Amino acid sequence: MFSPRVFFRQIESYNLALWPLQILMLLVGVGLVCLLARARPNASRIVATVLAALWLLVGWAYLWSRLSSINWAATYAACGFVAQAILLLAVQVIPRRTGASLAGGFAGLIVMAVAVLIYPGLSLIAGRDWELRKSSA
Amino acid sequence: MTRPIPSSGEEIPVVGLGSWITFNVGDDTQLRDECTAVMQAFFAAGGRLIDSSPMYGSAQETIGYGLEKLSRPQTLFSADKVWIGDPQSGREQIRQSQSFWGVPQFTLLQVHNLLSWKEHLQTLFEMKDAGQLKYVGITTSEGRRHSEVEDILMSQPIDFVQITYNVLDRDVEDRILRLATERKIAVIVNRPFRQGDLIAEMADHPLPDRVSETGAKTRAQLMLKFIISHPAVTCAIPATANVAHVQENMEAATGTVMDPALRKRTIDDVENL
Structure with missing residues (x-):
């Protein structure tokens, strides 16, 4: 539906428009992990609320406002992100079982490992470097 | 050549x-230019x-941007599509497409x-009757639903049919191209290069060796010459975002076409690659 060149130029311009928000987001990520690790009161509620806000931000700022211009299916994905944000908030008001699920914890670790270790490396595996490249312009 | x-x-x-794909560039001004x-x-x-569709992302807006920059060439033959499941929304989608192109009518x-062809064809026939x-x-495209296409060619008073046809995808020759000729229907050919793979x-x-007799100098021109040499074909629509390539494609519309012997040899050559 769109060429790789168009997609990567869009990613590039999106990142430039957000800069330096990426630094802040990294700090927010570290802060959320610390919050959970130290098991402060209301930690999970704060984490879920922040994640819901980020889901909404990505759904609106990227999927709805950017990607949908070259991929109409992104509007549906944006709606999915809104639904995910609502679920993240809803889970805080739904009574939960006590005790952590071992399977759930393991799944969470895998998702986190993919997000932190594998996903950022995908562009390197695909042959793209970290720096903005004039060749994509 | 016309x-x-x-x-x-x-x-x-x-x-x-x-x-x-080629014109789906979003609001990237450099790519639009x-x-x-x-x-x-x-x-x-x-x-x-020029052919487009609501399915092609931002391609319609890119075309509208270009037409505006080029002061709306009077020679434009605007070919667009209606692509929506709900028949009641067809006219609204067409109005939106006209707005993207910046044309009063297609x-x-x-x-x-x-997609929803019975209802949409009814709408299009009404628009044609109304002079719109x-x-x-x-x-x-890509060989889908050919038997249904044949039924429509036989039963509906359409002016054009658009299909995939190239040196390797020749399923349409036996039935659809023959039917189009019999029913006096123009044929637009998409995917002439299989999206560049050919x-x-x-x-x-x-x-x-003999291809130079037709005026073809490149592989793209050879592929286009093959397509437009078929007497049922009215127009092939290669897509590109490259000026040199569009010039190369347009050169294929000059010179002569292939005779049946050269077409046969071209098929053999490509199938034996």
């Missing part, structure tokens, strides 16, 4: 301009028919991939 539209006798150049340069080269070489509207549209058509496959092989 071919007549059988239903009207109007002549159109045998090479047009597609917009699938590059597409405008492609359109400028296309019109400068005598091109007329020259040709086609039912894209036969010149030609009505249907489209399919040219890539041929890259390491020399052009057949």
